[in-house]
Amino acid sequence: MLTTPARILRIRGAYRGLLISGFLSLLSMPALARENPSPAPDGFAECKARLEEQAVAAGVSRETASTVMASAEHLERVIELDRRQPEFTTTFADYLNRRVNEARVTRGRELLQEHQELLDRVTRETGVPAPYLVSFWGLETNFGSYFGKMPVPSSLTTLACDPRRSNFFTQQLIAALRIIDEGAIPADKMEGSWAGAMGHVQFMPTVFLQHAVDADGDGRRDLWNSLPDAMMSAGRFLESMNWDGDYRWGREVLLPKNFNYALADGRRLPLAQWREMGITDAFGRVLPQEPIEASLVVPAGHEGPAFLAYHNFRVIMGWNRSEFYAIAVGHLADRIAGAGKLQNPPPEDAPALSRNNILQLQEALQKRGFDAGEPDGIMGPATRAAIRQFQSANGLVADGYPGETVLAELGVNAGQ
Numbered sequence: 001m002l003t004t005p006a007r008i009l010r011i012r013g014a015y016r017g018l019l020i021s022g023f024l025s026l027l028s029m030p031a032l033a034r035e036n037p038s039p040a041p042d043g044f045a046e047c048k049a050r051l052e053e054q055a056v057a058a059g060v061s062r063e064t065a066s067t068v069m070a071s072a073e074h075l076e077r078v079i080e081l082d083r084r085q086p087e088f089t090t091t092f093a094d095y096l097n098r099r100v101n102e103a104r105v106t107r108g109r110e111l112l113q114e115h116q117e118l119l120d121r122v123t124r125e126t127g128v129p130a131p132y133l134v135s136f137w138g139l140e141t142n143f144g145s146y147f148g149k150m151p152v153p154s155s156l157t158t159l160a161c162d163p164r165r166s167n168f169f170t171q172q173l174i175a176a177l178r179i180i181d182e183g184a185i186p187a188d189k190m191e192g193s194w195a196g197a198m199g200h201v202q203f204m205p206t207v208f209l210q211h212a213v214d215a216d217g218d219g220r221r222d223l224w225n226s227l228p229d230a231m232m233s234a235g236r237f238l239e240s241m242n243w244d245g246d247y248r249w250g251r252e253v254l255l256p257k258n259f260n261y262a263l264a265d266g267r268r269l270p271l272a273q274w275r276e277m278g279i280t281d282a283f284g285r286v287l288p289q290e291p292i293e294a295s296l297v298v299p300a301g302h303e304g305p306a307f308l309a310y311h312n313f314r315v316i317m318g319w320n321r322s323e324f325y326a327i328a329v330g331h332l333a334d335r336i337a338g339a340g341k342l343q344n345p346p347p348e349d350a351p352a353l354s355r356n357n358i359l360q361l362q363e364a365l366q367k368r369g370f371d372a373g374e375p376d377g378i379m380g381p382a383t384r385a386a387i388r389q390f391q392s393a394n395g396l397v398a399d400g401y402p403g404e405t406v407l408a409e410l411g412v413n414a415g416q
Contacts (some may be wrong), residue, residue, distance in 0.1 A: 008027055013104025019187065020054045024262075025225025025399055040073070040074040040077070041074065041161075043161075044074050045325070047157075047160070047161035048072060048157060048161070049068050049069075050172065050173075051069060051157065051160055051161070051376055052065045052066060054068040054170065054174065055069075055173070055177045056175045056282065056370075058174050058178075059178065060174065060177045060178055060181050061181050064177055064180055064187075065177055066182040067156070068153050068180060068187045069153075069157070069185070071153070071154075071187070072153050072154045072157040072158075073151075073154045073155075073157075073158075074161070075150070075151075075154050075155060075156050075158045076301070078150065078154075078155045078159060078193070078194050078195075079158060079159075079162060080160060081194045081195075082162070082165075082195070083331055085410065086355075087174065087354055087355070088352045088353065088354050089352060089353050089354070089355075089358070089379065090324070090352070091300070091314075091346070091348075091351075091352050092299040092300040092304065092324060092346045092348035092350070093300065093304075093329075093345070093347060093348045093350060094325065094326055094348075094352070095324045095328065096279060096324070096331070096346060097348075098112070099139055099317070099328045100328055100332045101334065101337060102123070103140050104142070104332065105278065105332070105335040105336060107138070108131075108134045108135065108138050108143070108335070108336035109255075109336055109338075111134055111137075111143055111339075112130055112131060112134050112336055115134075115227065115231075116130070118227065118228055119133055119229060119231065120213075121232075122231050122232050122234075122235040123235070123245075124342070125232070126235030126236055126238065126243070127235075127237065127239060127241040127243055127244075128233070128235045128238045128239065128243050129245070129333075129337075131330065131333040131334070131336040131337040132238075132249075132333045133231050133234055133235060134333070134336050135330075135333035135336060136201060136234055136329060137200060137201060137230075137231070137234070137330040137404060138332060138336075139201075139328060139329060140200070140201050140202040141200055141201070141310065142220070142383065143201060144200045144227070144230075144323045147192060147198065147199060147202075148191060148192040148193040148194070148197065148202075149191055149202070150191060150192060150193060150194050151188075151190070151191060152176055152190040152191060152192045152196050152198060152205075153173070153176060153180075153187055153190060154178075155192075155193075155194055155195065155228060156169055156172050156173035156176055156196045156197055157173055157206070158170075158306030159172075159173075159195065159196075160173045160210065161412050169195075169196070171206060172204055172205045172206060173196075173205075174197050174310075175204075175205030175206045175208065175209050175244065176190065176196065176205040178209060179208055179209065179308050182221075183220060184208075184212075184220050184221045184222060185220075185222065185224060189224070198223060198224070199224045199228065199230055200223055200224070200230035200231075201223065201230050201231075201233065201234045201237075203223060203233065203237075207237065208221070208223065208233075210240075211233055211236050211237040211240060212229065212233040213229065213232050213233050214229060215228040215229045215232035216228040218231055220368065220379065221233070224296045228349065228411075237319070238315060238319070240317040241315045241319075241404065242311075242315065243312060243315050244310075244311050244315075245310055247290075247292060247310050247311065247312060248310065248330070248334075249309070249310060249311065249312045249313050249316060249326070249329070249330035249333065250297075250307050250308055250309035250310050250312070250313045250330055251280055251281060251282070251291060251307065251308055251328075252281070252282040252305055252306070252307055252344070253274075253279050253282060253287070253296075253306050254279065254280045254281070254284060254306070254341060254343075254344075255278075255279055255302075255306050255309050256277065256278035256279070259277070259278075259279075259302075260398075261298065261302060261388070261398050261400065262388055262398050263296055263396060263398035264276075264295075264296040264399065264400065264401070265299045265307075265381075265384075265385070265388075266295055267294040268295045269293060269294065269295075270291070270292070270293055271287060271290055271291075271292050271294050271308070272287070272289070272292060274287065274308060275287040275318055279308070281298075282342070282343040282344070283343065286306075292310055292311070293310075293311070294308040294309060294310050295308070295309050295313075296308060296309075296314075297309050297323055297327070298400075298401070299323060299324060299327060299346070299381045300346040300347060300350060300401065301350075301397075301399045301400075301403050302399040303347050303398045303403070304344065304345075304346040304347055304350075304403070305342050305343075305345065305346060306344075307327060309326070312330075313326050313330065313353070316329050316330065331352075350403070351402075351403070351404060351407065351414035352414070353379070353402065354415055355377035355378070356377065357407075357412055357413075357414055358377045358379050358383070358402075359375050359376070359377040360410075360411075360412045361383070361387075361402055361406075361410060361412050362375040362376070362377075362383055362386075362388060363375050364410040364411060364412060365383070365386045365387070365390060365410065368390060368410075370386040370387075370390045370393075371386055372385075372386035372387075373386075379389055379402070384401075385400065385402035387400045387401070387402055388400040388408060390410070392407065392408065
């Protein structure tokens with residue numbers, strides 16, 4: 001049996017504690033093994049020399065900057081991964097089922113008990129409940145089983161010398177050199193994802209500098225080899241984004257018949273107002289009387305699960321700006337704390353759309369007079385708003401989801 005206190009499953013006593021940025025979803029992808037460097041492109045040596053001077057000017061010691069930059073290699077594979085765009089979007093069912101599965105839930109519960117003393121300490125000092133800390137750990141590195149194998153200095157140098165996002169990765173490289181300079185980890189041991197995310201919780205170097213802490217008292221901030229450092233650092237990062245320890249991330253809910261799905265557009269309303277609309281918890285029970293706001297999220301349309309997302313949902317998205325990711329973190333934390341599966345799991349036969357499909361969808365909406373923004377093959381808020389308008393105009397459930405009916409009526413052939 002779980003020893004997790006019952007308060008973890010509650011909000012303010014009944015529910016308490018149960019449970020930069022958008023690029024982190026890419027950064028936490030499994031990194032590929034280190035490969036032989038490709039021939040350096042013209043100007044790479046000059047770029048390295050320039051980066052070395054920038055690092056020294058930013059406070060990195062000359063010895064560290066010179067030694068690390070001298071051994072930094074151009075990795076063509078990093079450029080390939082940076083350019084790669086997934087051919088098909090991931091459906092919510094596929095995303096959630098891959099990340100919140102029975103093996104991960106079971107392991108998460110074991111680790112919750114195994115590291116209870118440490119996790120309780122982090123919760124006391126940061127306000128972040130233990131199941132969430134374990135959930136982030138599970139999603140980022142499968143509980144520390146895979147950190148990535150790319151040499152971070154070479155990866156970041158390669159990206160800093162590439163014009164596409166040079167400024168961003170120059171900042172990350174200088175931060176990585178400062179981490180080496182402070183003695184947190186030797187340069188030849190600094191491995192991570194292809195884009196430089198590192199350690200148990202996959203911090204980017206700038207996040208490391210701001211939020212990593214030495215929790216085990218050995219004088220180093222070591223997110224690779226020290227679980228106390230990693231868990232406390234994760235807690236401090238979430239605390240810095242104003243994690244609310246009195247409430248959970250959100251909850252699965254049931255919507256009444258003929259519900260107005262146009263309300264699932266990100267607006268935040270008092271929980272009492274959602275309750276007055278007839279929304280209940282996932283078991284049909286009245287929502288709690290709590291003075292908080294929530295937004296409605298329907299990631300798979302009206303045929304899939306619905307969630308009321310509280311403040312901490314947005315905090316999770318400060319770690320990774322993906323609603324899918326935030327739901328996965330929250331749901332995995334719930335499961336680790338002892339909760340069951342979703343009452344209304346997402347349909348597994350939902351169409352997986354390619355970027356070309358989404359582009360066709362956007363163009364078709366524009367031709368019908370529904371403004372989806374500049375067609376770009378990305379399913380953003382403007383596209384979802386246009387879908388809702390199209391659905392309303394055609395007597396469909398206006399959930400903003402590109403299901404089979406919407407695609408068929410707009411002439412989009414999913415999967416092509």
